[in-house]
Amino acid sequence: xxxxxxxxxxxxxxxxxxxxxxxxxxxxxxxxxxxxxxxxxxxxxxxxxxxxxxxxxxxxxxxxxxxxxxxxxxxxxxxxxxxxxxxxxxxxxxxxxxxxxxxxxxxxxxxxxxxxxxxxxxxxxxxxxxxxxxxxxxxxxxxxxxxxxxxxxxxxxxxxxxxxxxxxxxxxxxxxxxxxxxxxxxxxxxxxxxxxxxxxxxxxxxxxxxxxxxxxxxxxxxxxxxxxxxxxxxxxxxxxxxxxxxxxxxxxxxxxxxxxxxxxxxxxxxxxxxxxxxxxxxxxxxxxxxxxxxxxx
Numbered sequence: 214x215x216x217x218x219x220x221x222x223x224x225x226x227x228x229x230x231x232x233x234x235x236x237x238x239x240x241x242x243x244x245x246x247x248x249x250x251x252x253x254x255x256x257x258x259x260x261x262x263x264x265x266x267x268x269x270x271x272x273x274x275x276x277x278x279x280x281x282x283x284x285x286x287x288x289x290x291x292x293x294x295x296x297x298x299x300x301x302x303x304x305x306x307x308x309x310x311x312x313x314x315x316x317x318x319x320x321x322x323x324x325x326x327x328x329x330x331x332x333x334x335x336x337x338x339x340x341x342x343x344x345x346x347x348x349x350x351x352x353x354x355x356x357x358x359x360x361x362x363x364x365x366x367x368x369x370x371x372x373x374x375x376x377x378x379x380x381x382x383x384x385x386x387x388x389x390x391x392x393x394x395x396x397x398x399x400x401x402x403x404x405x406x407x408x409x410x411x412x413x414x415x416x417x418x419x420x421x422x423x424x425x426x427x428x429x430x431x432x433x434x435x436x437x438x439x440x441x442x443x444x445x446x447x448x449x450x451x452x453x454x455x456x457x458x459x460x461x462x463x464x465x466x467x468x469x470x471x472x473x474x475x476x477x478x479x480x481x482x483x484x485x486x487x488x489x490x491x492x493x494x495x496x497x498x499x500x501x502x503x504x505x506x507x508x509x510x
Contacts, residue, residue, distance in 0.1 A: 293327040336388040358403040399491035430492035
């Protein structure tokens with residue numbers, strides 16, 4: 214799997230990931246690869262085998278390649294290599310774009326340190342990074358104290374994940390994970406958690422009256438059910454159980470991976486059903502995947 218992140222891939226990472234054989238003019242097989250030396254610098258190496266195409270040559274190459282893959286990581290491995298492995302894991306594990314984007318944000322924050330070996334990287338680098346985020350937030354107001362704490366916690370989770378897979382030392386993961394979060398006393402210039410209040414009922418009614426049919430129906434259902442904005446925006450008829458007087462809508466939710474028993478159900482009463490029926494009757498493309506389509510609007 215190729216990681217599409219030039220900011221990280223500009224540093225050589227632990228090699229070989231997938232060494233391949235080539236042929237020398239004399240007919241012998243050779244493999245060119247790169248490794249890290251004790252100082253954390255990458256160097257090109259060459260390994261020569263027997264005649265190309267000989268079964269014994271292929272067997273010797275596979276044995277040698279397996280021995281390289283089984284070697285334990287050392288402090289000379291780069292942070293860039295760790296980030297590449299972590300991004301691969303995130304993209305294979307997470308499906309939510311918000312989670313994937315957050316992983317990319319964490320990787321970009323660590324980019325200035327990606328050329329360091331894991332033996333050189335310290336928890337003080339994370340504290341220094343957090344200090345820069347605080348300074349930027351105080352100047353621009355674009356980040357809150359809880360969000361910066363969330364970023365630092367994510368970095369701690371990254372190194373905990375790495376330690377569990379023997380990609381970095383336990384001590385490094387422990388010290389980063391024990392960084393104390395920012396508080397009102399330690400970062401008084403930052404805003405705390407944003408307080409969100411409900412919109413006034415009169416304003417919602419005015420917006421419904423002024424909106425096009427798609428937005429009006431969406432806001433009406435949202436107002437009657439109180440479901441999350443993302444849930445109403447991604448409603449589909451396939452996810453609605455229309456049996457009975459009260460319909461049951463089962464949206465996708467973040468706990469879906471836990472399996473049966475963690476499904477979230479939103480109940481749709483008579484007025485919400487009427488709003489959906491009335492909108493469905495005037496939809497230009499009623500066979501679309503989602504009930505509320507920006508294209509139809």
